[in-house]
Amino acid sequence: MRASDRAYNVLREDIIEWRLRPGTVLAEVEQSERLGVSRTPVREALGRLAAEGLTTAAGGRGVVVTDISLDSIDELFELRETLEVxxxxxxxxxxxxxVFAELHAQLLLAPELLRDQDPARHEYYALVSRLDDAIDAAVSNSYLANAMRSLRVHLVRVRRLAADDAARLHAAAAEHAAIAEAIAAGNPRLAEAATTVHLHRSLTHVKATHTAR
Amino acid sequence: MRASDRAYNVLREDIIEWRLRPGTVLAEVEQSERLGVSRTPVREALGRLAAEGLTTAAGGRGVVVTDISLDSIDELFELRETLEVxxxxxxxxxxxxxVFAELHAQLLLAPELLRDQDPARHEYYALVSRLDDAIDAAVSNSYLANAMRSLRVHLVRVRRLAADDAARLHAAAAEHAAIAEAIAAGNPRLAEAATTVHLHRSLTHVKATHTAR
DNA sequence: CATGCCCTCAGTGTATACATAAAGTGCCTA
DNA sequence: TAGGCACTTTATGTATACACTGAGGGCATG
Structure with a gap:
């Protein structure tokens, strides 16, 4: 793998996992020393991060990790609803x-995935991710897929902020199952409605846990 | 201005204006000689273009200008309708x-802008662009605005392909005026409908002139 | 004559040296 | 003491040298 790819992945993970907090200044020399590569691949990585909106150019003086405010979460979900509905x-x-009938069946069994003690809920999130991929494939619109992919990066950041508890994950799995069921039934209006409901519940939960801190 | 910005702007214009045709291979050394700068800013410019989707990495062997097929125009307008509606x-x-009442009034007078012999229709397109900006400002959602901005780059490429004639521009001005009127009236459903109509007419016109070649 | 291997070369990927500009600090002056 | 100017420092912006990989062509052999 190229050094610039490694630098990009490390920095991206560090931002998504909140190891690099919003407002942190990312200097090229500093990061190149930390990552063990020269400034050139670091520059390329920072450029890619800025293009995704994870960092913002700070007036010629390095880049800073983009902040996520409550207002920006509202904006984020407004675009998310537009695209995902x-x-x-x-x-x-x-x-x-x-395909979606199979995903629907698996999502109904999601509570079993959440019973074991995997704190990261890898299997559960992998299942939800398979639903996203299936929708992308079914839509078969590369522009729409790109817009949603660039959005999901920011959503993962928000999720890390929200501290999903078991109760919310159970409810979310049921909402995802409803979406898969509507798509499997070939019912666009029902799919829209199920997605709208899911996103509103998700946003409500995020804002509730965020303001509680 | 930075050399990388100049390289980016020149390459971007060359692609949008179809001076660089789809499929053209952009080699770093070649472009750095053409633009009179070193490879470093050219690399940064090519990276930005790739992030916007104007170029695609060709397996480690340079980047190629992205193609615009009839299928991709359908996909492009599907996303455009989603966002703009x-x-x-x-x-x-x-x-x-x-603001929108004023734009409505100006758009009704657009035929006068189209009467003089400016072949590039600068004043007309500037007026339409002001409507876009006003909508962006009214929505005040940076994520949605970014998604639409990245889309408009590709739309300009398509427009260059379509050869807008005077008749189409007159009709388009009337459609834009209807959108502005609906927004000024504070009627969301009417604004959606007017936008849907405009985009479908626009797509139909683009596809008609494109297949005619 | 065809096929396979090796060599060359062109182009990207990376490192580093140099130029340049901006921000902070300290000193001088009013 | 406060404000402004200049200097220093530190960062980014740019150029270039070097490394490495992959592709294409030519030569040799079966």
């Missing part, structure tokens, strides 16, 4: 019903 | 009516 409707029109 | 509705809810 449409994607769900298109998937219901174009998707293979069998 | 929502943006128009939000602008109708949040915008200052006076």
């Amino acid at each position: 449409r994607a769900a409707a298109l998937a219901a029109q174009r998707g293979e019903p069998g | 929502r943006a128009a509705a939000l602008a109708a809810q949040r915008g200052e009516p006076g």
Whole structure:
């Protein structure tokens, strides 16, 4: 793997996992020493991060990790709803019903995945991610897929902020199952509605746990 | 201005204006000689172009200018409709009516702008661009604005392909005026409808002139 | 004559040296 | 003592040298 890719992945993970807090200044020399590569690949990595919106150029004086305020979470979910509601409707029109019926069945069994003591909930999140991938594939629109992919980076940051408890994850799994079911049934309006409901619940939960801190 | 910015702007313009055709391989040394700067700023410019989707990495062997096929135009307009319909509705809810009433009045006079012999239609496109900016400002959602901005780059490429004739521009001005009117009236559903109509007409025109070649 | 291997070369990936500009600090002056 | 100017420092911006990988062509052999 290229050094610039490694630098990009490390910095990206550090920002998403909140090891680099918003407002942190990322200087090129500092990061190149920390990552053990020269400034050139670090520059490329910082450029990619800025293009994704994870960092912001700070007036010629390095880049800073982008902040996530409560207002920006509202904006983020407004775009998310716009894109995902449409994607769900298109998937219901174009998707293979069998794929989503299978995902629906698996999502109904999600509580079993959440019973064991995996604190990171890897299997659960992998299942949800498979639903996202299936929707992307069903929509088969590269521009829409790119817009959603760039959005999901920011959403993972928000999720890390929200501290998903078991109760919320159980409810979210049921909401995801409803989305998969609507797509499998080929019902675009129902898919839109299920997605709208899920996103509003998700946003409400995020804001509740965030303001509680 | 920085050399990397100049390289970025030149390459971006060359791609948008179709001086660099889709499929053209952009080699770093070649472009650095053409632009009179070293490889470093050229690399940064190529990275930014790739992040916008104007170029695609060709397996470690340089980057190539992204193609625009008929299929990709359909995908592009599917995302465009998703974003702009929502943006128009939000602008109708949040915008200052006076701003859009003024734009409405100016758009009704657009035929006068199209009467003189400016082949590039600068004043007309500047007016439409002001409407876009006003919608962006009224929505006041940076994520949505970013998504639409990254989309507009590709749309300009398509426009260059379409050869807008005077008849189409007159009709488009009337459609834009209808959008501005609906937003000024604070009517989200009407703004959605007017935007949907405009985008479908626009897509139909683009595809008609494109297949005619 | 065809096929496979090796060599060359072109182009990207990385490191580093140098130029340049901005911000902070300290000193001088009013 | 406060404010402004200049200097120093430290960062980014740019150029260039070197490394490495992959592709294409030529030569040799079966």
